[in-house]
Amino acid sequence: MLKPKHFFLLPALLTLAAIILFPLVFTVRVSFSSWDVYQAGLDFIGGRNYARLFEDTRFWESLLRLSGMSLITVTLQYVLGFALALAVWKKMRGGRIFRVLFLVPMMTTPVVMSVIWRTVFHESLGPANDLLSMVGIGPVPWLSSAAGAFISVVIVEVWQWTPFMFLLLLAGLVSLPREPYLAAAIDGASPARTFWQVTFPLMAPISIGAIIIRLIEASKIMDTVYVMTSGGPGTATETPSYYIYIRGLRDFQVGYSAALSLAYLVLMIITLTIIAKVLMRFLVGKET
Amino acid sequence: MGRTYHIIKYLCLLVWTAFVVFPFLWALSTSFKDANAVTSGARYLPWVEFEPSVQGWTSLFASGSQGINIVTPFLNSASVTLLASIVSLGLGTLAAYGLSRYSYKVGFVKNSDITFFFISQRIMPPIVLAIPFFLMLKEIQALDTIFGLVIVYVALLLPIAVWVMTDFFASIPKELDEMAMIDGCTPIGAFFRVVLPNSTAGLVVAGMFCLIFGWNDFFFAFILTFTETQLLPVAIVSLNSSVTPWWSLSAFALISVTPLALIAIVVERFMSRGSLAGAFR
Amino acid sequence: MLSLKNISTTHRKRPLCNLSAELESGKIYTILGRTGAGKTELLRIVMGLDDIADGHLELDGQNLADRPVRLRQMSMVYQQFINYPHLTVVQNVAFPLRRQGFSRADAHDRAMAALALVGLAGFEHRMPPELSGGQQQRVAIARAIVKKARILLMDEPLANLDYKLREKLREEFPRLLAENADGIILYSTTEPAEAMQLGHEMIVMHEGCILAMGAPADIFENPATVEVAKLVSDPPVSICHGEIANGQLMLAGTALPEGAGLVLKGDGPIQVGIRPDALSIGGDMPAKVVLAEFSGSDTIVHLSLEFGAAVMLLEGIHEFKTDQSIQVSLDTSTLLLFSAEGKNITERRSNG
Numbered sequence: 001m002l003k004p005k006h007f008f009l010l011p012a013l014l015t016l017a018a019i020i021l022f023p024l025v026f027t028v029r030v031s032f033s034s035w036d037v038y039q040a041g042l043d044f045i046g047g048r049n050y051a052r053l054f055e056d057t058r059f060w061e062s063l064l065r066l067s068g069m070s071l072i073t074v075t076l077q078y079v080l081g082f083a084l085a086l087a088v089w090k091k092m093r094g095g096r097i098f099r100v101l102f103l104v105p106m107m108t109t110p111v112v113m114s115v116i117w118r119t120v121f122h123e124s125l126g127p128a129n130d131l132l133s134m135v136g137i138g139p140v141p142w143l144s145s146a147a148g149a150f151i152s153v154v155i156v157e158v159w160q161w162t163p164f165m166f167l168l169l170l171a172g173l174v175s176l177p178r179e180p181y182l183a184a185a186i187d188g189a190s191p192a193r194t195f196w197q198v199t200f201p202l203m204a205p206i207s208i209g210a211i212i213i214r215l216i217e218a219s220k221i222m223d224t225v226y227v228m229t230s231g232g233p234g235t236a237t238e239t240p241s242y243y244i245y246i247r248g249l250r251d252f253q254v255g256y257s258a259a260l261s262l263a264y265l266v267l268m269i270i271t272l273t274i275i276a277k278v279l280m281r282f283l284v285g286k287e288t
Numbered sequence: 289m290g291r292t293y294h295i296i297k298y299l300c301l302l303v304w305t306a307f308v309v310f311p312f313l314w315a316l317s318t319s320f321k322d323a324n325a326v327t328s329g330a331r332y333l334p335w336v337e338f339e340p341s342v343q344g345w346t347s348l349f350a351s352g353s354q355g356i357n358i359v360t361p362f363l364n365s366a367s368v369t370l371l372a373s374i375v376s377l378g379l380g381t382l383a384a385y386g387l388s389r390y391s392y393k394v395g396f397v398k399n400s401d402i403t404f405f406f407i408s409q410r411i412m413p414p415i416v417l418a419i420p421f422f423l424m425l426k427e428i429q430a431l432d433t434i435f436g437l438v439i440v441y442v443a444l445l446l447p448i449a450v451w452v453m454t455d456f457f458a459s460i461p462k463e464l465d466e467m468a469m470i471d472g473c474t475p476i477g478a479f480f481r482v483v484l485p486n487s488t489a490g491l492v493v494a495g496m497f498c499l500i501f502g503w504n505d506f507f508f509a510f511i512l513t514f515t516e517t518q519l520l521p522v523a524i525v526s527l528n529s530s531v532t533p534w535w536s537l538s539a540f541a542l543i544s545v546t547p548l549a550l551i552a553i554v555v556e557r558f559m560s561r562g563s564l565a566g567a568f569r
Numbered sequence: 570m571l572s573l574k575n576i577s578t579t580h581r582k583r584p585l586c587n588l589s590a591e592l593e594s595g596k597i598y599t600i601l602g603r604t605g606a607g608k609t610e611l612l613r614i615v616m617g618l619d620d621i622a623d624g625h626l627e628l629d630g631q632n633l634a635d636r637p638v639r640l641r642q643m644s645m646v647y648q649q650f651i652n653y654p655h656l657t658v659v660q661n662v663a664f665p666l667r668r669q670g671f672s673r674a675d676a677h678d679r680a681m682a683a684l685a686l687v688g689l690a691g692f693e694h695r696m697p698p699e700l701s702g703g704q705q706q707r708v709a710i711a712r713a714i715v716k717k718a719r720i721l722l723m724d725e726p727l728a729n730l731d732y733k734l735r736e737k738l739r740e741e742f743p744r745l746l747a748e749n750a751d752g753i754i755l756y757s758t759t760e761p762a763e764a765m766q767l768g769h770e771m772i773v774m775h776e777g778c779i780l781a782m783g784a785p786a787d788i789f790e791n792p793a794t795v796e797v798a799k800l801v802s803d804p805p806v807s808i809c810h811g812e813i814a815n816g817q818l819m820l821a822g823t824a825l826p827e828g829a830g831l832v833l834k835g836d837g838p839i840q841v842g843i844r845p846d847a848l849s850i851g852g853d854m855p856a857k858v859v860l861a862e863f864s865g866s867d868t869i870v871h872l873s874l875e876f877g878a879a880v881m882l883l884e885g886i887h888e889f890k891t892d893q894s895i896q897v898s899l900d901t902s903t904l905l906l907f908s909a910e911g912k913n914i915t916e917r918r919s920n921g
Contacts, residue, residue: 004475008386012379012446013402019443020409023420030419084304087297096556098301101308103552103559108545109504111521115528116315116541127314130330159307171559220413223506227525241415248419249511261416269411463651466618469638470645471712472668485655 031258037251049259058235059260062243063267069150069239070218073157078211080158081165086199089173099170106163114227117156118143121228146236149229153237156224161217165210172206173199204283212276219268240264312542319344319538326534344535348543356536358543361523365503365544367434368519372441373498377491379442380406380449385479387450388457389465406450409443414507417443425512432516440508445498452497456490457483493558496551503548520544570594571615571720571753576624578614583607585614585777588624592753594719597746599768599785600757601800607777608757609648612722615755617641628719639668644718648725650705652697658708659684659693665716683715684708687745703734714748721749723756727763742767761803765789773797795911798842804869806842806905807879813839818901821876825901832916833906839914842905845882848872852898861889872897 002010034045053059088098105113120126121142132138142148180202184194222241225231231238231246244264248257317332325331325338334340348358383406386392387399421440422431430436460483468478506521513522524540571592578585585607592598600608613619615626617638626633633641644665652661659680666676684693687707697705706726713721727735746754746767758764764771765785773781773788781788781797792798798806809820813833817824820841859871859878863886870881870889874897881897889895906915 005386005390005392007476008382008390008479009392009402012383012406012450015379016406016409016443016446019439020412020417022424023417026420026423027416080304084301087301096560098305099560100552100556101305103555104312104549105308107500107504107548107552107555109506109521109548111506112524112541112544113311115524115537116311118528119318119534119537120311120314125326125329127310127330127332159311167555167559174560216411222413222415223521226506227528241413244415245418248415254419258419261413265411265413265416268413272411461649461651463647463649464653466616466638467645467647467651468653468664469618470616470641470643471665471716472639474637474639482653482655486653 027258027262030255031262033255033258035255035258036253040254045255049256050263052256053260053263056260058238059240059243059263061235062238062240063264065237066219066221066239067271069154069157069221070215073154073161074211074214074218076154076158077162077165077214078207080162081210082169082203082207084162084166085170085173086195089170102166103163105160106167108160110160110223111227113160114156114224117152117159118228121152143229144233146233149233149237153221153224153228156228157218157221160224161214164217165214168206168210168213169203172203172210176202208276208279208283211279212272215272215275219272315538315542318534319542321535323533341535344533344539347536348539356527356532356540358520358523358540361518361520362544364434364517365520368437368441368509368517369499369502371434371438372445372502373495375438375442376445376449376498377495380446380494381453381484381487381491382479384450384453385457385483387454389462403450403454406447409447410451418507418511421508422511432513434517436512437509437517437519440512441502441505444505444508445502448497448501449494452494453487453490456487456494460486489558492554496555499551500548570629572625572627573615574625574627576614576626577622578610578619579622580610580619583610583777585610588779590772590779590782592755594753595751596769597754597756597767598770598772599764600755600772600774601759601761601764602757602774603759603800606774608774609724610777611774612645612724612755612757615720616643616645616722642719644713644716644721646706646709646713646721646723646726648728650697650702650709650729652705652708652712654696654698657694657696658689658700661697661708662711662715665712669716679715680711683711683748686714686748687711688741703730703738706730706738710745714745717749717752719752721746721752721754723754725757725759728759739763739766761801765801771801773800775800791913791915792842792905793913795840795842795907798905798907798913802844804845804864804880804882806844807877808907809841809843809874809877809879811839811841811876812837818904818906821874823875825899830918831901831904831906832918834916838909840907840909840911842907843879843899844903844905845869845880847900847903848879848881848897849900850883850887850895850897852896854897854899856895856897858889858891858893858895860891861887 029042031049032044032046033042034048035041035043084102088095088102121128123129123139123142123144126142128142129139132140140148142152176199180198181194184198189197220241221239222245225237225239225242226245229237231242235243240260241264244257244260247253247260314332317334318326320334320340320342321331321338322341322343325341331337348356350356387403392399392402425431425436425439428436430439464486465475465478465483468482469475473481504521506525509519509522510525513519518526521544524537524544527537527540573588573590573592576585576588583605588611600611602608610619614621617633617636621634628641652658653664656664659677662680662683663671663673663676666679667673671679681690681693684690687710689704689707689711692700692704697708700708706729710726713723727738730738756764756767758767768785770783771781771785771788772779775796780800781793785801788797789801792801792806795808799808811818811820813819814824814836816833818831818833818841819825854874856872856874859873861868861870863869866885868883868885868887868889870883870887872879872881872895904915905913908914
């Protein structure tokens with residue numbers, strides 16, 4: 001007889017392990033092979049793929065680009081999401097409509113919206129340049145210049161995922177205790193002071209959670225880039241996910257792309273762990 | 289400062305609202321355009337700036353070489369998302385309950401490690417698993433099938449279900465299930481008769497997140513299906529790369545994002561009640 | 570008969586040490602102890618909710634160790650008002666009956682009867698969260714007694730109620746518990762008065778151990794140790810250090826007048842227990858008021874005396890100022906004497 005404690009846990013655990021473990025182990029094995037379009041199969045070439053990726057500047061550049069992109073988008077999402085959450089936190093006229101509307105973008109499919117955004121950023125037919133021309137700016141080469149493409153992707157990411165920050169932070173605000181605010185009110189603290197001394201510290205744990213979750217998701221950016229810019233122009237918006245996709249599923253260098261993806265995974269875990277620890281110490285003042 | 293502050297606040301909120309709804313309005317407007325209205329530069333208002341046409345919408349349901357079939361991808365997306373969400377929610381809820389009520393120990397692996405194993409799957413970039421998934425599904429002849437996608441999506445959604453439900457069960461006093469056992473339930477009976485009926489809030493939140501992340505995934509659907517089991521995001525991307533007119537693309541996009549956008553209303557209600565907070569600590 | 574034989578646990582918060590007791594059917598046992606004394610832990614191991622590390626738990630000679638919770642024929646009332654939020658009041662009470670195999674109609678009738686008994690007739694279709702705290706606890710009590718369990722456990726059932734409700738429900742308990750008259754009832758509480766009033770027998774617990782067990786009056790009159798003396802009285806017995814010298818009881822160097830029948834043997838340091846009602850106003854002992862508080866129609870005065878701190882219980886309302894100097898007298902006839910290690914060594918000459 002299956003014990004209750006196993007009845008509860010095992011189905012999910014075994015299912016996930018069955019689905020995840022094979023691919024993971026397989027990837028590790030493949031990363032030591034020369035599997036490519038000319039010869040499929042598991043030979044063993046030692047760490048040659050890993051040696052190659054150290055020389056691969058395109059990979060390292062994509063990582064650097066991703067760091068910049070994540071940092072910018074997540075910072076913007078956090079600041080904007082927090083500001084919006086604070087604005088609609090208290091009861092106000094039309095509050096519900098604002099809250100519902102602000103949530104909508106995160107519910108929409110990134111690639112589908114990217115298709116729309118592509119038309120928005122179209123240089124001659126899209127509304128972005130049309131509206132800017134009204135105030136005398138432009139035309140901006142949105143998708144055909146390196147900087148423009150980068151900014152377009154950032155705008156879309158901010159549009160899509162600020163709602164997620166907004167959701168988490170507003171959920172956090174709603175469940176804050178009342179007492180510290182009473183105390184602050186009795187002390188006659190100004191709104192700004194109340195924010196920095198009460199709200200912000202109380203929100204620190206949930207802020208860290210939200211930032212980490214967004215960093216994790218941002219580090220996987222791929223859908224938006226694929227549809228909007230295909231990594232271009234040139235490699236101006238290429239992220240590691242997209243680069244590995246090209247190596248693995250376009251050029252069919254399966255062995256090499258496995259090595260790339262594992263390196264990418266390990267680097268991500270290390271970086272995110274460090275960021276989490278730093279944030280913890282910085283915002284909460286204690287170690288994890 | 290009260291009044292100016294309020295005016296500024298509403299102005300900022302309106303600016304952001306405009307930013308949020310702009311792509312939808314633009315798509316809505318575009319979906320009623322024809323070739324003329326699109327190629328003559330950005331036009332916004334139907335009747336005023338261009339003569340509306342419904343061909344963008346009719347083309348989605350028209351048959352033949354002219355038509356773009358949206359019905360099949362829509363049903364495919366719905367089946368995969370619903371099936372994977374139900375399986376994930378079922379398995380995830382059981383596991384989360386187990387993790388919140390029993391202590392497991394295998395060697396040095398404890399509850400927190402098991403929870404981390406589940407949740408850490410969200411860190412995994414899809415690309416790492418893409419090729420092995422491809423080969424695995426090929427091996428069991430599940431490439432380009434709903435079944436194959438459901439398997440993969442369960443791996444994607446299970447962590448979300450476990451994560452939300454673990455936090456939710458932590459908020460249900462364990463005395464409640466103990467009481468049920470004292471009153472004659474088996475541990476499993478206590479879960480189904482007493483804990484589950486009191487878990488609707490958690491199940492709704494977890495279910496919504498499963499639906500959102502399932503419906504919106506593109507990458508796995510893109511790699512693991514070709515023509516037989518096309519999902520909405522893949523369908524629209526393949527239209528995008530061909531010479532599909534903007535009006536059809538826009539109508540297609542609006543149809544595929546609307547069902548989920550409506551979920552925002554439900555999410556807002558839970559968020560305002562404060563019942564989401566527990567899920568994110 | 571429920572027997573605990575040398576039961577120990579390794580519970581993180583409060584391990585239980587070597588508990589032994591024999592509990593008979595048809596009796597109410599009250600467990601008295603402060604918060605954290607291990608009362609809840611004791612009830613939980615009887616229930617089967619926590620594991621026993623060492624020792625035996627037997628019901629009518631049968632080992633309970635491997636019997637799952639649901640088959641232990643027990644019922645429990647928690648300190649928190651635990652009801653099933655998704656069921657109506659009557660469904661709540663019928664729940665255990667349905668699990669025991671009663672038909673729907675039968676379970677409903679019995680549940681209605683139990684609700685009438687706890688004074689909730691007319692509330693059967695409400696949901697528990699809509700009720701007041703006292704009413705919620707009544708639902709829980711109805712659900713516990715309707716089962717006619719072999720063992721009924723109550724874990725500080727009144728602790729979360731306000732004073733008035735507590736008094737009212739406590740008065741009803743003997744009547745309600747009569748429903749379970751054939752069972753063994755274990756009732757834990759932090760209040761000495763409650764424990765003595767309700768219990769046929771009282772179990773005094775402290776830091777995970779059973780310090781004393783027996784008739785409440787016996788334990789009150791003749792507490793085995795200093796700890797027990799402190800626990801069974803509210804306000805507590807004051808403990809002061811003194812000594813016996815030349816057959817006289819000395820407190821702070823002053824010999825007390827020959828007490829009514831206390832046997833004073835062997836010289837050396839001892840501990841003296843002063844019951845709160847042994848002190849009274851007027852006399853030749855100087856004292857300083859540290860704090861005076863009213864409790865119902867009594868006044869509790871914390872005093873600082875030459876030989877230490879002590880509590881005085883006065884009937885009626887008396888006003889004192891803090892630091893006020895007063896004169897008190899000590900009735901030596903109810904003094905308790907303990908050895909330096911804390912064992913009761915009080916002996917009274919029979920008939921003075």
